[in-house]
Amino acid sequence: MGEHSLTRALRQLVVSRRTAALGTVSDEGHAFVSMVPYAIDRDAGELILHVSGLAAHTAFLQARPRATLLVTDAERADEPVHALPRVSLEVEASFCPPGSADADRARRVYLERFPEAEPMTALGDFRFVRLTVLGARQVAGFGAARSLPADEVRQALGAG
Numbered sequence: 001m002g003e004h005s006l007t008r009a010l011r012q013l014v015v016s017r018r019t020a021a022l023g024t025v026s027d028e029g030h031a032f033v034s035m036v037p038y039a040i041d042r043d044a045g046e047l048i049l050h051v052s053g054l055a056a057h058t059a060f061l062q063a064r065p066r067a068t069l070l071v072t073d074a075e076r077a078d079e080p081v082h083a084l085p086r087v088s089l090e091v092e093a094s095f096c097p098p099g100s101a102d103a104d105r106a107r108r109v110y111l112e113r114f115p116e117a118e119p120m121t122a123l124g125d126f127r128f129v130r131l132t133v134l135g136a137r138q139v140a141g142f143g144a145a146r147s148l149p150a151d152e153v154r155q156a157l158g159a160g
Contacts, residue, residue: 045154
């Protein structure tokens with residue numbers, strides 16, 4: 001049996017976009033949303049962030065590693081915004097130890113997508129973060145929505 005069309009749409013969306021809205025929880029328990037560039041580690045089926053220690057979302061992720069990443073398609077003038085393809089990824093963040101093989105791999109994956117970020121990877125206050133997908137809610141268009149388990153999302157991120 002072939003791959004589900006919504007799975008192909010999910011992969012296309014996440015691969016085609018380069019930024020997402022990251023939802024974390026502040027120290028006071030408030031929702032906090034920021035824009036983050038992300039790369040995809042296809043072998044692991046995980047997303048990679050490169051974050052500064054000066055960013056509020058970095059401290060929030062360190063204190064509370066569960067977060068949500070919202071990836072949306074670009075708006076088009078001829079299509080209703082209510083049908084805008086999008087996916088909310090429930091994730092667990094883990095910081096790569098500086099100098100580790102995991103950090104080196106994350107750096108390679110990140111720089112494949114963002115080669116212009118190479119000078120930033122030498123700055124001491126930046127760290128690589130792996131986002132492990134725990135589940136997702138995909139809206140592929142008006143009336144085309146579904147919840148997905150983690151393994152199906154990881155497979156979509158890793159395949160192709």
